[in-house]
Amino acid sequence: MSLDVNDLAVYYRTLRGDVRALDGVSFSLADGEIMGLAGESGSGKSTLGKSLIRMDARMRHVAGTVRLDGAELPVADDARMVPFRFHQVSLVPQYAMSALNPTRRIGRMVRELVRSRGVDYAGVHPELLRRLELVGLDEQVLRRYPIELSGGMKQRVVMVVSTLLNPSLLIADEVTSALDVSTQRAVAEALAGFRDRGFVKSMVFVTHDLALVHQIADTIMVMYAGRPAEKASSRTIIEAPRHPYTRMLISSLPEVGVTFAGKRLQGIPGRPPGLLDPPPGCRFRDRCPLAFDKCAEQPPFAEVAPGHWAACWKAE
Amino acid sequence: MRRYLARKILIYALTFFVAVSINWLIPRLMPGDPIRTMLSRGASGDEASMERMRAYYEQTFGLDEPAWQQYLNFWTSLARGDLGISVWLFPQPVTEILLSAVPYTLALLLPATLLSWVAGNRFGAFAARSKWLDNTLLPLGYVLTATPYMWLGILLAWGLGIVAGWFPTAGPYGFGSIPGWNWPFISDLVSHWFLPFASLFLVAFGGWAIGMRNMIIYELEAEYSTYLEALGAPRRLVRRYAFRNAVLPQLTGLAVQLGTIVAGALLTEIVFAYPGLGNLILEALNNRDFFLLQGAFLFIVVGVLIANFIVDVIYVVVDPRTRTQMQGSAA
Numbered sequence: 001m002s003l004d005v006n007d008l009a010v011y012y013r014t015l016r017g018d019v020r021a022l023d024g025v026s027f028s029l030a031d032g033e034i035m036g037l038a039g040e041s042g043s044g045k046s047t048l049g050k051s052l053i054r055m056d057a058r059m060r061h062v063a064g065t066v067r068l069d070g071a072e073l074p075v076a077d078d079a080r081m082v083p084f085r086f087h088q089v090s091l092v093p094q095y096a097m098s099a100l101n102p103t104r105r106i107g108r109m110v111r112e113l114v115r116s117r118g119v120d121y122a123g124v125h126p127e128l129l130r131r132l133e134l135v136g137l138d139e140q141v142l143r144r145y146p147i148e149l150s151g152g153m154k155q156r157v158v159m160v161v162s163t164l165l166n167p168s169l170l171i172a173d174e175v176t177s178a179l180d181v182s183t184q185r186a187v188a189e190a191l192a193g194f195r196d197r198g199f200v201k202s203m204v205f206v207t208h209d210l211a212l213v214h215q216i217a218d219t220i221m222v223m224y225a226g227r228p229a230e231k232a233s234s235r236t237i238i239e240a241p242r243h244p245y246t247r248m249l250i251s252s253l254p255e256v257g258v259t260f261a262g263k264r265l266q267g268i269p270g271r272p273p274g275l276l277d278p279p280p281g282c283r284f285r286d287r288c289p290l291a292f293d294k295c296a297e298q299p300p301f302a303e304v305a306p307g308h309w310a311a312c313w314k315a316e
Numbered sequence: 317m318r319r320y321l322a323r324k325i326l327i328y329a330l331t332f333f334v335a336v337s338i339n340w341l342i343p344r345l346m347p348g349d350p351i352r353t354m355l356s357r358g359a360s361g362d363e364a365s366m367e368r369m370r371a372y373y374e375q376t377f378g379l380d381e382p383a384w385q386q387y388l389n390f391w392t393s394l395a396r397g398d399l400g401i402s403v404w405l406f407p408q409p410v411t412e413i414l415l416s417a418v419p420y421t422l423a424l425l426l427p428a429t430l431l432s433w434v435a436g437n438r439f440g441a442f443a444a445r446s447k448w449l450d451n452t453l454l455p456l457g458y459v460l461t462a463t464p465y466m467w468l469g470i471l472l473a474w475g476l477g478i479v480a481g482w483f484p485t486a487g488p489y490g491f492g493s494i495p496g497w498n499w500p501f502i503s504d505l506v507s508h509w510f511l512p513f514a515s516l517f518l519v520a521f522g523g524w525a526i527g528m529r530n531m532i533i534y535e536l537e538a539e540y541s542t543y544l545e546a547l548g549a550p551r552r553l554v555r556r557y558a559f560r561n562a563v564l565p566q567l568t569g570l571a572v573q574l575g576t577i578v579a580g581a582l583l584t585e586i587v588f589a590y591p592g593l594g595n596l597i598l599e600a601l602n603n604r605d606f607f608l609l610q611g612a613f614l615f616i617v618v619g620v621l622i623a624n625f626i627v628d629v630i631y632v633v634v635d636p637r638t639r640t641q642m643q644g645s646a647a
Contacts, residue, residue, distance in 0.1 A: 054546045085548030099543035101557045103564075103635060113544065116553045145636035162547070 002202040003029035008064030010051045020275045021047040023226040034203045036213030039223035049171045049206045053089045090167035094174040096158040100146040107142030131160045152183050163199045170200040192216040222246045225272045225283040232308040242315040245284045290314050339613040343606040400607035410611040421592035428516035436524025441559050444529045460522030469515045469587035483511045486589035512588040531562035574623035
């Protein structure tokens with residue numbers, strides 16, 4: 001197992017109290033696995049992604065452990081996380097368009113960054129050029145300032161830079177959200193290619209775009225209101241989901257080739273519970289057509305079939 | 317780059333022309349008559365001799381000609397570096413008076429502005445990372461910037477000059493000193509220079525520090541900083557990038573400041589009786605000295621334009637974004 005997250009809970013401190021953005025998340029990632037992490041806004045998917053590399057000042061680690069390649073990842077301790085960042089865990093951020101210092105030539109920025117992490121730049125320079133070429137950029141970009149590149153070029157530069165030290169885990173946080181549809185898929189496939197070539201061992205691909213992620217991800221984990229709802233292979237999630245939330249989520253997506261002449265797409269009525277003081281039990285209960293008495297008790301995130309986990313009493 | 321510079325120079329030339337024209341016009345719109353002021357100095361009861369004197373002075377200063385002719389004369393003599401003759405210090409040429417005052421103003425203002433800019437930026441960036449400094453010294457900075465300048469100047473002169481007796485409070489050098497390139501005179505010069513310099517430095521320092529502190533906090537929260545931190549870059553690298561980017565708006569501020577520098581020193585020079593351009597402007601105003609006022613303003617205009625031009629050029633060097641604006645994007 002490459003990554004092992006156990007009962008992770010991360011709250012946001014606010015003036016009105018703790019917002020339980022992540023409340024007991026457990027899952028694991030096999031070597032070479034690309035896991036799509038899906039869910040609507042506020043489901044905790046981005047919080048989970050951030051928790052694995054760098055929590056911001058408002059986030060507070062409450063419980064749970066993370067293990068990466070057998071060693072404990074000290075996610076709660078900002079200073080102790082530093083040696084792991086970039087080397088072991090890396091990030092392709094949502095804001096790739098503005099992730100590069102506007103007043104430094106890209107080559108110089110990369111050189112300074114790599115050196116600051118105690119790595120000999122001359123050793124990685126040929127690899128950097130090779131990987132830039134791989135994503136269709138020539139050596140010239142290193143002599144340019146970020147403003148001279150297009151959005152897609154910046155995105156690719158950031159992808160190459162983030163994975164330059166061959167991290168074990170890559171977190172791709174909504175990397176395609178800011179791109180137009182035609183480049184989304186190219187970016188997603190380039191990332192999958194990085195995994196295939198061994199630049200990264202495993203990857204968490206945070207997104208709200210199920211249609212895109214199922215094309216490149218091996219598994220998909222769907223989150224709802226701070227907890228995982230279901231995790232299974234991409235195929236299973238799309239074709240045979242067991243959690244009622246996943247099912248409703250899938251059925252609310254349009255399908256290619258199907259015309260909806262007589263039938264309107266179904267949304268999911270209601271809204272997710274507030275996470276400031278969430279109700280006990282299953283958090284989807286209020287919107288769930290299958291809810292029954294037992295749902296007042298929180299269902300465990302249990303393996304309902306080999307490689308298929310779901311947090312629902314009716315999933316078996 | 318060349319096209320950019322050529323365009324800039326054209327704009328500066330135009331600005332110069334307009335500013336100098338206005339500069340010529342304004343004293344002439346002021347109430348009061350300089351000739352009458354001069355005549356009153358040598359007043360006598362004789363009507364006919366007064367009339368002759370008036371005619372003589374008007375001819376000397378070229379005020380007997382129509383306004384448009386005066387305006388043309390002004391440009392032609394300006395081209396020869398002749399700014400006319402002072403009314404107040406008649407018959408000294410204006411250029412000579414100005415040139416004797418400019419070194420004082422520059423020696424005061426250039427170090428005060430540049431040093432306060434450098435020190436204020438350093439300190440502001442430093443204070444932003446320390447909660448303690450942020451809570452103690454920056455409020456002090458606010459107080460310093462908000463202090464009316466003459467009050468601070470007087471306070472300094474009183475505290476360090478009169479009570480402590482460390483520094484002289486007025487004049488460019490002591491009455492007993494004889495100007496020359498010798499050590500006693502230079503040290504006398506420096507001790508007279510110190511208080512006006514310190515007062516200017518303090519006021520500007522607070523402003524720069526506050527500006528920098530706010531800018532650097534903004535830059536440290538910018539996304540390129542977050543990205544570097546996510547990749548575990550050391551604080552030093554992130555700070556260095558943030559500082560460099562936060563300095564850019566401060567640089568614009570410096571250009572504006574360098575421009576208004578001469579006018580800003582008016583109060584300093586009055587408080588400390590320092591014989592710079594500011595003092596001259598005051599005297600010229602009091603004596604309705606058109607030519608001296610024109611000359612002083614000309615120096616200010618030229619100063620503003622040069623300062624802005626230099627900063628424009630520096631900006632192109634330090635901020636690549638301005639360069640792409642003039643070359644077009646490569647992507």
